Amino acid sequence: MKQPIVEIRTSPHIHSSPTVAQIMRNVIYALVPLAVFAVYQFGISALALIITVILSTLLTESLFAWLSGRDNTINDSSAAITGLLLALTLPPGFPLWMGAVAGFIAIALGKTLFGGIGFNVFNPALIGRAFVQAAFPVSITTWTPAFAPGRFAEFIPSTLTLPLMRPNDLTPWIEQVNSNLANKMDAFTGATPLAAWKFDGVTTDTMDLLTGMVTGSTGESAALLIVVCGMYLVIRKMMDWRIPVSVLAGAFITALILFLIDSEQYPDPLFVLLSGGLMLGAVFMASDMVGTPVTPLGVLLYGLLIGFFTVIIRSFGGLPEGVMYAILLGNALTPLIESFTQPRVYGEKRMDKKMVVEKTVVGESVGEKTAEENAS
Amino acid sequence: MRLLQSFFAKTFAHGIHPPTSKGQTDHLAIRRMPFSPRMMVPLSQHIGAPAKVLVHKGQEVVRGEPIARAEGFMSVPMHAPVTGIVEGIELMPTARGPKSEAIIINTYQAADQQVLYGADYEWQNASTEELIQQIQNTGMVGLGGAGFPSHVKMQVPEDHVIDTLVVNGCECEPYLTTDHRLMLEKTDSLILGIRIALRISGAQRAIIGIEDNKMDAVETIRERLTEDDPVSVGVVKTKYPQGSEKLLITALLDREVPSGGHSYHVGVVVNNVATLALIGELLPKQQGLIERVVTIAGPGVTKPGNYLVPMGTPLRFALEYAGYFGDISRLILGGPMMGNTVASLDVPMTKTVSGILVLEQTHDSGKQKTYPCIQCSRCLDACPINLNPSQLGRLAAKRQYEVMADQFHLNDCFECGSCSYVCPSNIPLVQYFRIAKSVNRERVAA
Numbered sequence: 001m002k003q004p005i006v007e008i009r010t011s012p013h014i015h016s017s018p019t020v021a022q023i024m025r026n027v028i029y030a031l032v033p034l035a036v037f038a039v040y041q042f043g044i045s046a047l048a049l050i051i052t053v054i055l056s057t058l059l060t061e062s063l064f065a066w067l068s069g070r071d072n073t074i075n076d077s078s079a080a081i082t083g084l085l086l087a088l089t090l091p092p093g094f095p096l097w098m099g100a101v102a103g104f105i106a107i108a109l110g111k112t113l114f115g116g117i118g119f120n121v122f123n124p125a126l127i128g129r130a131f132v133q134a135a136f137p138v139s140i141t142t143w144t145p146a147f148a149p150g151r152f153a154e155f156i157p158s159t160l161t162l163p164l165m166r167p168n169d170l171t172p173w174i175e176q177v178n179s180n181l182a183n184k185m186d187a188f189t190g191a192t193p194l195a196a197w198k199f200d201g202v203t204t205d206t207m208d209l210l211t212g213m214v215t216g217s218t219g220e221s222a223a224l225l226i227v228v229c230g231m232y233l234v235i236r237k238m239m240d241w242r243i244p245v246s247v248l249a250g251a252f253i254t255a256l257i258l259f260l261i262d263s264e265q266y267p268d269p270l271f272v273l274l275s276g277g278l279m280l281g282a283v284f285m286a287s288d289m290v291g292t293p294v295t296p297l298g299v300l301l302y303g304l305l306i307g308f309f310t311v312i313i314r315s316f317g318g319l320p321e322g323v324m325y326a327i328l329l330g331n332a333l334t335p336l337i338e339s340f341t342q343p344r345v346y347g348e349k350r351m352d353k354k355m356v357v358e359k360t361v362v363g364e365s366v367g368e369k370t371a372e373e374n375a376s
Numbered sequence: 377m378r379l380l381q382s383f384f385a386k387t388f389a390h391g392i393h394p395p396t397s398k399g400q401t402d403h404l405a406i407r408r409m410p411f412s413p414r415m416m417v418p419l420s421q422h423i424g425a426p427a428k429v430l431v432h433k434g435q436e437v438v439r440g441e442p443i444a445r446a447e448g449f450m451s452v453p454m455h456a457p458v459t460g461i462v463e464g465i466e467l468m469p470t471a472r473g474p475k476s477e478a479i480i481i482n483t484y485q486a487a488d489q490q491v492l493y494g495a496d497y498e499w500q501n502a503s504t505e506e507l508i509q510q511i512q513n514t515g516m517v518g519l520g521g522a523g524f525p526s527h528v529k530m531q532v533p534e535d536h537v538i539d540t541l542v543v544n545g546c547e548c549e550p551y552l553t554t555d556h557r558l559m560l561e562k563t564d565s566l567i568l569g570i571r572i573a574l575r576i577s578g579a580q581r582a583i584i585g586i587e588d589n590k591m592d593a594v595e596t597i598r599e600r601l602t603e604d605d606p607v608s609v610g611v612v613k614t615k616y617p618q619g620s621e622k623l624l625i626t627a628l629l630d631r632e633v634p635s636g637g638h639s640y641h642v643g644v645v646v647n648n649v650a651t652l653a654l655i656g657e658l659l660p661k662q663q664g665l666i667e668r669v670v671t672i673a674g675p676g677v678t679k680p681g682n683y684l685v686p687m688g689t690p691l692r693f694a695l696e697y698a699g700y701f702g703d704i705s706r707l708i709l710g711g712p713m714m715g716n717t718v719a720s721l722d723v724p725m726t727k728t729v730s731g732i733l734v735l736e737q738t739h740d741s742g743k744q745k746t747y748p749c750i751q752c753s754r755c756l757d758a759c760p761i762n763l764n765p766s767q768l769g770r771l772a773a774k775r776q777y778e779v780m781a782d783q784f785h786l787n788d789c790f791e792c793g794s795c796s797y798v799c800p801s802n803i804p805l806v807q808y809f810r811i812a813k814s815v816n817r818e819r820v821a822a
């Protein structure tokens with residue numbers, strides 16, 4: 001028998017779990033239907049925006065990997081996810097150059113600065129989103145009609161704004177789109193369901209919110225589709241279902257309390273759940289594992305808090321949308337939440353279990369055990 | 377039926393479900409392995425003081441004869457695995473790593489290898505002290521793992537009352553089927569061993585914990601038990617690490633062994649089925665432990681099976697017999713979750729080796745890439761004692777070993793490997809924890 005080459009490793013010698021790269025790839029699969037729907041809804045502008053932002057995140061990731069001499073990590077798809085998610089939260093007519101800036105900031109500031117994947121405290125996509133929210137307050141709240149005729153042939157005028165230029169006012173274009181509509185009832189007012197509620201007190205039909213027959217950010221509007229895509233990840237055990245569920249529960253409970261206090265001023269909880277970016281945020285952003293607590297109780301608390309803050313910001317803040325800030329806040333609180341929700345370890349003193357035959361025996365035995373240890 | 381069974385089977389919280397991989401050997405009856413021409417019996421195959429040599433170079437020994445005696449209470453004797461002549465007492469490599477002293481015996485190939493040594497013993501009339509002495513004389517150690525002397529384990533500290541003897545027949549490690557075969561083939565010895573252990577511990581009842589993937593063993597044992605037998609079988613879920621002593625106690629009795637404590641703190645003594653089956657076989661004849669059943673399995677062997685291997689058989693000899701041709705492989709002594717890889721084929725088989733696995737090399741190096749923790753919380757869902765391996769791993773990366781022990785219960789980790797098994801980032805968590813523990817130990821010692 002020849003002397004074999006024997007491999008020395010420490011136990012365990014078997015391993016089974018999807019790799020990080022596999023998980024990330026599946027998140028992409030889950031997001032693709034949302035992107036497709038967004039393109040169907042908003043046409044080539046949405047497509048161009050999604051591609052631009054993803055390219056921007058991928059290039060930024062590669063650039064920093066090259067600068068820092070680290071292994072290029074674009075293969076693990078996490079940068080692509082950041083880009084895709086980010087694009088889905090931007091308005092469909094968002095100027096492409098601004099989208100590229102958002103993608104750059106997301107990776108550079110939101111991820112690389114912290115040390116790359118696994119070390120980022122905040123969800124990088126939301127960092128990018130928050131940056132452009134502050135930098136381009138007008139563009140990020142300029143909405144365009146969904147299902148505009150001709151959306152596959154021409155860009156929304158603001159899309160192709162030259163870099164560093166301010167986009168032109170969209171009002172004439174929207175009026176033109178409206179005038180082409182057969183049914184004048186569907187005329188676009190320039191407001192998302194959330195803004196319509198916040199500033200005009202109009203709530204949108206629940207069914208339309210579910211199916212995405214409304215306007216809003218590129219990929220936020222089809223609540224039902226988001227849920228289905230999320231379920232795919234849950235079934236493949238690549239997403240922690242407890243996070244979206246507790247975020248939605250937190251939002252629902254808070255909204256319900258407000259609604260019961262004053263149903264005139266506050267919208268019904270179902271509208272709260274289905275409108276704006278809550279669904280996308282709950283399912284795909286709050287649940288991005290990096291930046292979330294790992295302890296079971298921590299996960300619950302984290303989710304509830306995000307839901308709670310979302311509704312509070314929406315109801316009392318100056319902005320119609322609060323999901324983004326709520327999640328960033330949740331990310332920031334994660335270390336704190338984790339620190340006081342450590343699980344109870346097996347064998348830690350707990351008297352409600354039949355831990356001991358006789359309590360006195362344990363008292364003695366602990367003393368005896370230390371004696372034993374000293375002896376050895 | 378099967379479904380119902382697993383629904384009602386008891387278990388502990390968390391844990392993992394690795395493929396059991398037992399099909400290769402679980403139907404193969406125990407077969408004797410022939411005697412190697414050269415045997416190496418290390419003097420330290422157990423936890424505690426090494427045994428003291430009783431023989432000298434050139435002396436003839438008879439199979440079953442004591443060749444080394446126990447050095448104090450925390451030690452066990454060794455017996456000659458073969459009839460032959462002592463070639464010498466030398467430093468030999470062992471599976472644990474460092475070289476240690478071993479008695480080398482050249483086997484008489486022509487000799488009839490019956491065990492002639494021993495005498496009938498009426499255990500029913502003996503006192504507890506005598507029985508414990510007799511168990512020490514057999515040289516028995518915990519056959520499942522670390523090799524803790526059985527007689528020490530059976531001696532209950534005076535101020536503790538034992539009400540239950542738990543017999544561990546889980547065999548939750550993948551690939552291994554020795555306990556399973558013993559329960560099927562040595563049922564009577566096992567039950568006798570349990571009755572002896574009941575006598576010693578003073579417990580009123582014994583429960584044999586068996587995972588629900590071994591229902592044939594459950595049935596076989598149940599058939600031998602009487603109506604109001606103090607011995608019963610408890611079916612537990614097939615889950616890793618169900619065979620951990622503390623978790624088995626929790627599954628069967630819903631008692632939690634206090635952190636840092638022992639099973640006797642909750643009124644329980646635990647013994648492995650293999651240990652008790654051999655006590656049942658050896659003690660009434662006053663014989664010593666000279667061979668044990670070993671599962672040899674994995675894709676790298678052509679004749680897998682359960683072999684009765686004499687202690688001291690060189691690993692190379694055992695592997696050749698099982699049809700291993702030295703392909704590039706990973707050799708593991710024990711199970712794949714907690715066993716060790718071995719560097720040399722020249723180490724001898726010892727009392728604690730329950731399996732020899734020849735697995736394929738970990739070829740796909742792409743899968744081996746390690747990422748930082750992505751906080752997926754899978755390891756928390758896997759850890760059977762509810763630690764936070766994610767946090768521990770992050771602290772280990774920063775070398776904050778003391779914080780790990782003081783605030784995050786590092787010392788409660790028993791290195792079962794469940795967390796590493798599920799980690800998508802491929803972080804060698806258990807390895808980190810071992811390093812952390814040993815650094816802490818050194819710090820305390822210094």
Ligand code: SF4
Pocket residue numbers: 758759760761762763765788789790791792793794795796805806809
């Ligand atoms: S090795 Fe330790 S930390 Fe990991 S699962 Fe097992 S007991 Fe828990």
Ligand code: SF4
Pocket residue numbers: 294748749750751752753754755756765766769795798799800801802803
């Ligand atoms: S399983 Fe690995 S990646 Fe997931 S939380 Fe635990 S240590 Fe982190």
